Amino acid sequence: MLITPEPAARSSYRLSKSRYLSGLQCHKRLYLEIHAPALATKPDAATQAILDMGTDLGELARRRFPGGRLVTAGYRQSQEALAQTAELLQDSTVSAIFEGAFQFDQVLIRVDVLERVGVNASGQPTWRLVEVKSSTKLKPTHVEDLTIQSYVLEGTGLALADICLMHVNTQYVFDGLELDLGQLFTIRSLNETIRPRLPEVPSRLASMHEMLNAMSxxxxxxxxxxxSPYECPFWAHCTQEKPPRWIYHLPGSSKTVIQLRELGVETIDDIPDHVALTPVQRRVKDNREWIGQGLRSALEKIVYPVHHLDFETFMPAVPKFVGTRPYQVIPTQWSNHIEYPDGRLDHAEYLCRDGRDPREELAVTLLDSLGGEGSICVYSSYERSVLERLAEDFPSLRKDLKRVMARLWDLHIVIRDHYYHPAFEGSYSIKAVLPAVVPSLSYADLAIGDGGVAACEYARMIFTVSDWIEKSQIEEALLRYCERDTLAMVELRRELKKRAG
Ligand code: SF4
Structure with missing residues (x-):
């Protein structure tokens, strides 16, 4: 595709930190971000919520640096931000600058925290650069991120005494009273890691600028x-002309796909017969409905009344409830469809509607709904992991929860081992399996259609939204989504029973 840069813009492009990181991931990505941003796919609600969470944590992290001052000019007001930063740098009473703007070598950055730490031998103030991340550990992209920031800061003449990453500490346990920011965040110095990388930056920038001046x-x-390290927003654009059975859609290890591509294999249909594939990959290649001989007996192992259970959860980065850690999985709702031997169906559900710790009430109501008999149909091992965590957290309920766990029956495993439909396109997720097996039932009519969005909407309903009409709309959407997950399992079992003969 030919994208002609505007003549006036050719020769030099000011990069931001995120554009530099895009360029490290892929030169084409950087090129498209600058010359054709409209080709990008907008982030979905769940991705946006993750980005927002990062912003919230950044604001909280500032409280670790009392006396710090914020550069208030927005991201688009770069001249104003640079001027405000310059003023704060001159003011020796300012102990830290938040969101300071700096520019060097055509790169403009905003720095999460720049802390004044002392004075060097020449009487010049020294600074500690602190980048705040919502992740729980150091990742290679954080090193690149701090490298470009350090390059710019030192390029402007600042003396950096230390270069640090501040991330969330998952070992911190909230006492329910006051957040201990010293415990919630871990600060680690990466000075020794970053310094040797700084000389690489000018040549990287030069090659990015050269690439950006090309005609296409x-x-x-x-x-x-x-x-990696991020999902590229131009994926849909770059793959629009790929065949529907592009080799990249083969499930399983990416190593197999890389090897096949090296052999020149472009589509799943072109995979030579002698190539060793996993059973699932073989079914995807065969591309026809497959009903394993064991399907019927696997389905018949279930015991009535059959409960169909699904949890929804959320994982707050900042713990909300006593005894919980950052990013701990907190179950907030369940749905149970109960099918009796005569085909009758009952439905029960629970949703915590306020900011209380929902876990104990959720577990007690669930135990009551599941009773003492019948299999509990789930789709994946997720429900077991939630029950195990509840059993750990509430010793008085442990015995009953263990009894419940012994009744779990995983429909996902039954389908994975005994059935395939070409419309699965290699995925056994319930979102792929349901429309293929039960086309009359899908998630398309729901306001919330995936677990990530449900988690974000729950957090929004409890901690952000104050309008009761909006709250009740979210509540209803959450209930209907969880209900659909368990109804899906009922209908999938029924339809598979018919197909098993
Ligand atoms: S989808 Fe891949 S090739 Fe296309 S711009 Fe993004 S990273 Fe580059």
């Missing part, structure tokens, strides 16, 4: 690099 985007093919 570099001819880079989409592959694994598009998903």
């Amino acid at each position: 985007a570099p001819a880079l093919a989409p592959d694994e690099h598009c998903h």
Whole structure:
């Protein structure tokens, strides 16, 4: 695709930190971000919520630096931000600058925290650079992130005494009273890691600028690099002309896909017969409905009344309830469809509607609904992991929860081992399986259609939204979504029973 940069814009482009990181991931991505941003796919609600969570944590992290001052000019007001930062740098009473703006070598950055730590031998103030991340550990992209920031800061003449990453500490246990920010965040110095990398930056920037001045985007093919360290928003654009059974859609290890691509295999149909594939990959290649001989007996192992259980959960980065840790999985609702031997169906559900710790009440109501008999049909091992955690957290309920766990029956395993439909396109997720097996039932009519969005909406309903009409709309959407998950399992079992004969 030919994208001609505006003549006036050719020669130099100011990069931001995130654009520099895009360029490290893929030159084509950076090119498209600058010359054709409209081709990007907008982040979905769940991705946006993760980004927002990062912003919230950044604001909380500032409280670790009392006396710090915020550069209030927005991201688009770069001249104002640079001027405000320059003023704060001169003011020796300012112990830390938040969101300071700095520019060097055509790169403009905003720095989460720049802490004044002392004075060097020449009488110049020294600073500690602190980048705040919502992640729980150091990742390679954090090193790149701090490298470009350090390059710019030192380029402007600042003396950096230390270069640090501040991330969430999952070992911190909230006492329910006051957040201990010293415990919630871990600060680690990466000075020794970053320094040797600084000399690489000028040549990297030069090659990015050269690429940006070309008349068209570099001819880079989409592959694994598009998903790491970030999902590239141009994936749909770059893959729009790929065949529907593109080899990249083969499930399983990416190693197999890489090897096949090296052999020149472009589609799943072109995979030579002698190539060793897993059973699932073989079914995807065969591309026809497959009913395993054991399907019927696997389905008949279930015991009536059959409960169909699904949890929804959320994982607050900042713990909300006593005794919980950052990112701990907190179950907030359940749905149970109960099918009796005569085909009758009952439905029960629970949703915590306020900011209380929902876990104990959720567990007690669930135990009551599940009673003492019948299999409990789930789809994946997730429900077991939630029950195990509840059993750990509430010793008085442990025995009953263990009894419940002994009744779990995983429909996902039954389908994975005994059934395949070409419309699965290699995925055994319930979102792929349901429309293929029960086309009359889907998630398309629901306001909330996936677990990630449900988690974000729950947090929003409890901690952000104050309007009761909006609250009740979210509540209703959450209930209907969880209900659909368990109804899906009922209908899938029924339909598979018919197909098993
Ligand atoms: S989808 Fe892949 S190839 Fe295309 S711009 Fe993004 S990272 Fe580059």
